[in-house]
Amino acid sequence: MATIPLQLAQRRLDTGNAVQYPQGSPIGGAMQDLGGELSAVAERFQQRKEQQEAFDAEIARRQMMDQIVQAEADVAANAAPDGAGLHDAMYGQVDPRSSQMVKPGLFDTLFDDVLPKIPESQRADFARRKETIRAAGSERMAARQIQQRQQYEQDQWSEVQRAELDAIAQSHPNDTLAFNAARQRGLDVLNKMGLDPRGKLQAEAAWRESTAKTRIESLIAENPIKALNQKAHTR
Structure with missing residues (x-):
């Protein structure tokens, strides 16, 4: 089937300048039918064009x-170990009161690069979806930053534990002041971590258990009998 140019298909057959046929003439009726067919073709062409552009916009979005x-x-992957700045680097900063962009992020660059490639008929709708997409991604990235911060604090806490337990192990087992100081330094770090109340209590209990165990091991190495007698007082 031959392709009908859009500019031709979009208008009905104009018989104003053509030869006029008597009303009811077979030729006149055929000309009117042809005009109606061309109009229907134009409508189907426009519908198909809009469908294709909507499809292309969806593919671009994906x-x-x-x-x-x-x-x-x-x-x-390139963020600081504690996750600082991770969210803002990706999604920028938006003033919560005015909803105005304060600092653009990589998301803005990606979106703005895609927008001109969206078919014009779909572009305005696509642009309106920008902040909805940002909001979903912003929440996702904020959670990722919090998770990375928590992991960073846990890693640092592990280093603190090793250092303070080594200090207890290397000090004299009867040096109560040194033991209490090392234990308190660990508790001070725990107090500054972003733990929920329940997690904090569990971490403190585990720390006291670890320090007591380390001291008992030192006491056993020096005097097993004395260690057993002091075990209850160390906890």
Whole structure:
């Protein structure tokens, strides 16, 4: 079937300048039918064009979302050990009171690069979805930053534990002042960590248990009988 140019298909057959046929003439009726067919073709063409543009916009959106996922992974991989700045690097800063952009992020670059490639008929709707996409990603990245911060604190706490337990092990087992000082230094670090109340109580109990165990091991090495007598007083 031959392709009908859009500019031709979008208008009905104009018989104003053509030869006029008597009303009811077979030729005149055929000309009117042809005009109606061309109009229907134009309508179907426009519907198909809009459908294709909506499809192309959706494919572009999906490709952009894949880019966002990869960008989030790259930003996280290159972030500071404690996760500082991770969220803002990806999604920027938005003033919660005015909803105005304070600092753009990588998300803005990705979105703004894709927007001109969206078919014009779909572009305005696509642009309106920007802040909805940002909000979902912002929540996701904020959770990722918090998780990275928590892991950082746990890693640092492990270092503190090793250092203070080594200090207890190397000090004289009867040096109660040194033992209490090392234990308190550990508790001071725990107090500054972002733990919930229950987690804090559990961590403190585990720390007291670890310090007591280390001291008992030192006492056993020096005087097993004395260690057994002091075990109850160390906890």
